[in-house]
Amino acid sequence: MFNNAPTAPYYAVIFTSVMADETSGYDAMAEKMVSLAQQQPGFLGMDSARSDLGITVSYWRDLDSIRAWKSNPQHQVAQSKGQAQWYQGYTVRIAKVERDYSMEGEEE
Template identity: 45%
Template sequence: MGEDRHGQTAIVFTSARTADDEEGYSRAARAMEALAAEQPGFRGMESARGADGIGITVSYWANEESAVAWRAHADHRAIREQGRERWYDWYRVTVARVERGYSWTGG
């Protein structure tokens, strides 16, 4: 928390999960997070999912080029297809450039 993300590209992935194949989904999600972390330009990821199955994952990239390269990665593309077939009812992707941000930590 607290990292300055000014100028980074944020990919906001909002989705609704199916009730199918929780184990397969969890395994794929962990693999994609690990793979993303190895990619040039990866700057971090934050994710949350509610009991209703709606989730939001934000991945941060150094720039648009590194975000596009991640989208085109063969393993990511293959998992994306599996997601469409069995893990998601729907999803939406929003791409944004971070202009400013702040954080607070209570104590």
Template identity: 50%
Template sequence: MIAETPEPPYYAVIFSSTRTEGDHGYSDMADRMIELAKQQNGFLGIETARNDLGITVSYWSSLHAIKNWKENVEHSVARNKGRKDWYKNFVTRIARVEQDYRFDKE
């Protein structure tokens, strides 16, 4: 599903990753992180896709909101478990969205 975001500017956190074999609790934790992120001040939406490469883009109102999310205790536990058990590699990029365009057929 495509996130409904406000008029720019806002921020995107782009998380690209490749996974290790097996789930090892990953799916449950990923669902929990989405629910937890939705509760954070400044959270605007999320889009995620996974094949051989996983990409999750979360949208935030400010850099301060992103910093607070990064410092969330439960999120920190998930990140540490990810490094240990779930990811072969990953990169996180933070970008300011200056413009967006939308097309809806229906």
């Protein structure tokens, strides 16, 4: 049901977006980016939901892993297309996860 994130601490990149009217090619690129991210050193998992507002949270071991993903050449192509065509607007937030817990109980 939810991503089984590693034991904290780790980092979360929170990408929140509103789609533009023109989304041709978006779904294929999104699938490609998920596959590519899964191959990146330091990638720990991902959760995503989309309605009027889309939210994707990717989990990373450290800030260097996040920087490497941001500068990946294929990811940069996707970022450029997103800015030019697919997104009406977006924000990116990076947070350090100190603790997490679920219905099964709190992590210490």
